[in-house]
Amino acid sequence: MSSIAGTHVRPRDAAAVAEVLRARLGRVRLHGSGSRQQRLEPVPGALALDLTGLATIDRLDAPDQTCSVDCGVTRAQLDDALRPHRLELPCPGDGTLGGLFASDPIGAAAPGGQSPRSLLLGMDALLADGTPFKSGARVVKSVAGFDVHKLLVGSEGRLFVATRLHLRLKPLPRARVAFANQALDREAALRLLQQLRELPHGLQSLQLLRVAGGGGGWNVRGAIAGRANFVAATLRALSLQESDAHPVLHLEAPAGGEVLAGLALPSALPRLLAGLPTDAPFLWHGGGRFETTLPVANATDRALAALASAGGHARIVAAAIGRRGLGTPIDAGHRSIADRLKHALDPHDVLC
Numbered sequence: 001m002s003s004i005a006g007t008h009v010r011p012r013d014a015a016a017v018a019e020v021l022r023a024r025l026g027r028v029r030l031h032g033s034g035s036r037q038q039r040l041e042p043v044p045g046a047l048a049l050d051l052t053g054l055a056t057i058d059r060l061d062a063p064d065q066t067c068s069v070d071c072g073v074t075r076a077q078l079d080d081a082l083r084p085h086r087l088e089l090p091c092p093g094d095g096t097l098g099g100l101f102a103s104d105p106i107g108a109a110a111p112g113g114q115s116p117r118s119l120l121l122g123m124d125a126l127l128a129d130g131t132p133f134k135s136g137a138r139v140v141k142s143v144a145g146f147d148v149h150k151l152l153v154g155s156e157g158r159l160f161v162a163t164r165l166h167l168r169l170k171p172l173p174r175a176r177v178a179f180a181n182q183a184l185d186r187e188a189a190l191r192l193l194q195q196l197r198e199l200p201h202g203l204q205s206l207q208l209l210r211v212a213g214g215g216g217g218w219n220v221r222g223a224i225a226g227r228a229n230f231v232a233a234t235l236r237a238l239s240l241q242e243s244d245a246h247p248v249l250h251l252e253a254p255a256g257g258e259v260l261a262g263l264a265l266p267s268a269l270p271r272l273l274a275g276l277p278t279d280a281p282f283l284w285h286g287g288g289r290f291e292t293t294l295p296v297a298n299a300t301d302r303a304l305a306a307l308a309s310a311g312g313h314a315r316i317v318a319a320a321i322g323r324r325g326l327g328t329p330i331d332a333g334h335r336s337i338a339d340r341l342k343h344a345l346d347p348h349d350v351l352c
């Protein structure tokens with residue numbers, strides 16, 4: 001183990017992580033680069049188990065388009081290693097790969113696109129008591145049995161510690177052009193979104209965005225990929241404006257306000273948007289995930305009611321303690337299975 005300072009520990013490899021867990025030091029909060037920690041409930045006295053010391057790209061098999069990476073490898077580190085092979089991890093997200101897959105805050109960038117769930121082929125992991133286990137495979141060909149590794153996606157560090165991830169990669173497209181059509185009214189934006197969703201192929205990412213201070217106007221952004229002449233023809237046909245702006249992955253949490261995050265299918269968007277204040281920042285990714293920031297609690301409650309009536313789901317991810325975690329109703333059966341799963345994998349509720 002390389003450093004221990006107070007309640008923070010940063011092991012260098014999986015064996016050292018197992019040693020920390022076997023020492024039973026009380027409750028443990030897993031940390032990647034830490035970007036989402038302020039959205040989790042604080043647990044006083046919990047040991048911060050920092051996984052950024054596990055940072056080796058163990059295997060990069062370019063012909064098979066797969067790789068195996070330690071959980072603390074960052075997205076930027078992996079992108080740099082893949083670029084010379086003209087490969088990419090085709091899903092949005094930042095931070096460490098362990099944190100990205102465990103929190104899955106964005107899902108797919110485009111309708112029907114790849115997401116952490118579809119890109120995770122397998123993993124090496126540790127139970128809360130330090131017991132090591134493996135699930136899935138290092139390569140695309142899978143093995144029989146439950147895909148236990150898929151439980152990592154969205155587990156937010158509460159089920160087990162994924163120490164190594166086996167990932168599917170994709171070739172970089174021949175051409176990819178980003179576009180951003182700005183300052184649209186709501187109907188024009190939703191119409192363009194629909195036209196883009198109807199493209200038979202080539203749509204790599206899609207976003208509907210309203211930023212703070214943008215006068216209430218809507219931006220439809222994304223990227224088209226494929227052969228250069230196909231990309232150019234698609235941009236022309238839909239009057240898409242080329243743009244070099246970077247994709248927006250998250251909204252800034254407002255001082256004193258709340259952030260609501262969830263899932264809304266395109267058919268739910270008109271009702272959801274009608275239930276928001278006219279200047280509320282809003283970001284929707286083509287796979288269906290959205291975030292919105294609201295200035296006061298009763299605006300959040302109105303948005304939740306609009307979303308529930310449109311069949312969407314959301315919960316408050318940033319707010320005063322006591323409001324965090326509230327959201328649209330969760331099916332009682334689903335909740336019971338999630339509780340039982342947590343109990344089976346971490347019976348002493350160590351991981352928090």
Ligand SMILES: Cc1cc2nc3c(=O)[nH]c(=O)nc-3n(C[C@H](O)[C@H](O)[C@H](O)COP(=O)(O)OP(=O)(O)OC[C@H]3O[C@@H](n4cnc5c(N)ncnc54)[C@H](O)[C@@H]3O)c2cc1C
Nearest residue numbers: 032033034035036071094095096098099102156157162250
């Ligand atoms: C500069 C920056 C800004 C960001 N802003 C936002 C934002 O505003 N909103 C937002 O939603 N996301 C934000 N992200 C998150 C981001 O896009 C990632 O998807 C990812 O969630 C964060 O990874 P992390 O390494 O910071 O993880 P952390 O924030 O440290 O951890 C995320 C979750 O994963 C768990 N976890 C971490 N590693 C493991 C592991 N190996 N096994 C099991 N569980 C694990 C943690 O316990 C935690 O619950 C931001 C990231 C960056 C780099």
